[in-house]
Amino acid sequence: MAGEGDISEFEDLGLNEWLCNQCKALGIRKPTPIQKNCIPAILMGQDCIGCAKTGSGKTAAFALPVLQKLCEDPYGIFALVLTPTRELAFQICDQFQVLGKPIGIRATVITGGMDMLQQGLDLSVQPHVVISTPGRLADHLTSCDTFSLKRIRFLILDEADRLLEDDFGEQLETIFQRLPKKRQTLLFSATITDTLKELQEVALNKPFFWQAEYTTATVEQLDQRYMLMSADVKDAYLLHLLDRYSEENKTSSILIFTNTCKYCQILGMVLRELGFPCAVLHAMIPQRQRLAALAKFKSNQVRILIATDVASRGLDIPMVDLIINHNVPNRPKDYVHRVGRTARAGRGGMAITLVTQFDIRLVHAIESFIKTKLTEYETAESEVMKILSEVAVAKREAEIRLDEKDFGEQKQINKRKKLILEGEDPDEVEKQQRKRRLERGKQGKKKAKSS
Incomplete structure (x- = not known):
């Protein structure tokens, strides 16, 4: 096998000709660093932990070797991919299907928000690859016996840090009890955490570990700014920013992150009321509507998407020019994942975080984590004051309409x-x-x- 410095083509990684040709047909000419390092190790049968910035080709780093091993010994269910969000599960499935088209890959997505009976039928026909969120797969395992995970060759945890550190413990335990002991386990993430380091140390099969070397946690092409304001006028500043930026960049796409489903919905209603067509994406709307909102944004039918952190992990949305953090994330790594939705694959991008008097310590924690200072995005307060009452009225009306619908109570x-x-x-x-x-x-x- 050639050393990393000698690797310039997918052929040098030990991949079959049909996979190399498929990559070229899709416009993927050169392997990225995470692909150069992790693919040979996975092909040799090693467990693997890979960590690199968003947009670095992590999905292909595990999909390509899995597809190669699958074509050598095709059966279902061959690989299980676990991921924290539904949208990411559908995206990973798309990549498997596109890369594995020449061998007729059968991949299925198992997530909440979709018909459970149909999913049971999809699992019973033994697809090659199952991509799932932990909760829904655990439900299937405990409620039916029409499929088995006892023969899987690969267990892949994408965005592994979130899966292992958030409230997925019980579901993961249910799933892991049904898996064979002899398998390859692959963990990928954009942020390395103490949990992943501990796994590396205690794993029975010493995993191959690779982490991209970088001095900052965010890409160099990303212009990172903040806007300082009083908490009670934050929404007026947001509307002023959108108006100004959209006027200067008429074809740009903007992704706004909020901290709760309810506020995400309110902002969507306010923006539409004030003449900004937009889509919303959060956990409390039906799955089909979530996928439709994402499709509208990706296809530029709307230029603004308002989302909770369900859109912050792994989603590859081409040509997002501006990320706006409506709230400052409590965890610095969540900031890294959010702003990673722009400045992807070498392109430029900007991230602006709305900062109030209560957020200063959180901003300092983020700056310390990413080893970069945020610079101020200048704005005219007098211009914001002109629209203050209009925004306040629109917001109050949105809150009343939402309360009348008992938003979130049924859940x-x-x-x-x-x-x-x-x-x-x-x-x-x-x-x-x-x-x-x-x-x-x-x-x-x-x-x-x-x-």
Whole structure:
């Protein structure tokens, strides 16, 4: 095998000719660093932990070797890919189907928000690759026996840090109990964490570990700014920013991140009311509407997408020119994932974070983590004041309309019903979840202070 410095083509990685030709047909000419390093190790049968910035070709780094091994010994279910968000699951499935088209790859997506009976039928025909969120797959495993994961060759955790550190523990345990001990395990992420380092140290099969070398956690082509304002006028500043930026960049696409589903919905209603066509993407709208919103944004039918962090992980949305953080993320790595939706594959991009008097410490923690100082995005306060009352009225009307629809209440009712049926106390579960979130927040602040 050629050394990394000698690798310039996919053929040098040990991939079959049909896969190399497929990459070329898709316009993928040269392997990226994570592909150069991880593909040979996976082909040799090693477990692998790979970490590189967003937009670095991580999906192909595991999809290509899995497809090569599959064509040598085709059967289903051959590989299981777990991912934290539904949209990312569909995107990974698309990449498997495109790269594996010459061998007639059968891949299926198993996520919440879709027909569970149809998904059971899809699993029963033994597709080659299953891409799933942990919760829905765990539901299938505990409620039916029409499929088995006992013969899988590959377990892949994409955005592994979030899967291992967020509230997926119980579902992952259910899934892992049904997997064979003899398998290859591949973990990929854009941010390396203590959890991934611990896995490297305690793994039974010493995994191949590769992390991209970089001095900053975000790409150099990204212009990172902040806007300072009082908390009570934040939405007026957002509207002023959108108006100014859209006027100067008429064909640009803008992705706005918010911290809650409800605020995401409110902002969407406010923007439409004030003449900004947009789509919204969050966990409390039906899955088909979520996919439709993403498709509209990708195809430039709308230039503005407002989303929660369901859109911050791994999604490849071409040509996003501006990211706006409506709130400052509590965890610096969440900031990295959000702003990673722009300045991809060598292109430029800008990220602007709206900062209030309550967010200063969070901004300092982010700057320390990414080893880059955010610069101020200049704006005229007098211009913002002109639209202040108009924005406030539109927001209040949106809140009233949303309250009339009992937004989010049915989801909470269903959640409590499910816990009661499982013999759990909903209030106690909620208290434990709050406690875990507080502990994670304290740990994040300690890390920020120590760094």
